[in-house]
Amino acid sequence: MIPYVFVAAAAFAVFPILILFKINVEKLKKDPRQQGKVQTNMMLGVAISEAIPIILIIYGFSKLAPVSDVSTLYVPGIIIVFFMLFAAFFIFMQRKVDVEENSKSAVNNFSMISLMLTMAIPLISVISLFLMVP
Numbered sequence: 001m002i003p004y005v006f007v008a009a010a011a012f013a014v015f016p017i018l019i020l021f022k023i024n025v026e027k028l029k030k031d032p033r034q035q036g037k038v039q040t041n042m043m044l045g046v047a048i049s050e051a052i053p054i055i056l057i058i059y060g061f062s063k064l065a066p067v068s069d070v071s072t073l074y075v076p077g078i079i080i081v082f083f084m085l086f087a088a089f090f091i092f093m094q095r096k097v098d099v100e101e102n103s104k105s106a107v108n109n110f111s112m113i114s115l116m117l118t119m120a121i122p123l124i125s126v127i128s129l130f131l132m133v134p
Helices: 002-030 032-049 051-062 070-096 101-131
Strands: none
Touching: 002 032, 002 051, 002 070, 002 101, 032 051, 032 101, 051 101, 070 101
């Protein structure tokens, strides 16, 4: 059951950050001069939204123990990798859609920062699953 704590942490991290990204990238597409304000809003939102995933990660690490069979980690691992792929696909698609030439640089920078923020907790979750291998 503990591997699914890491899946929940990844889910509770990825989806709120993607929602924040969508809201803020639309603001950035409209007015690229607001890049500082948009990034500040994004960072504050990410800090708030990652509270629950961090608590879940800490709980998972406190209960971490090797599993009896490695096959019990396949499904949680696949789900976490799916979340990571979905997040990358979503961010790269938003980077390409309705971007004017004058805001392209700001949107690209914001997208790369958001991608790294989105991947942090799922990456920790995957590493946690590797720590559970017997």
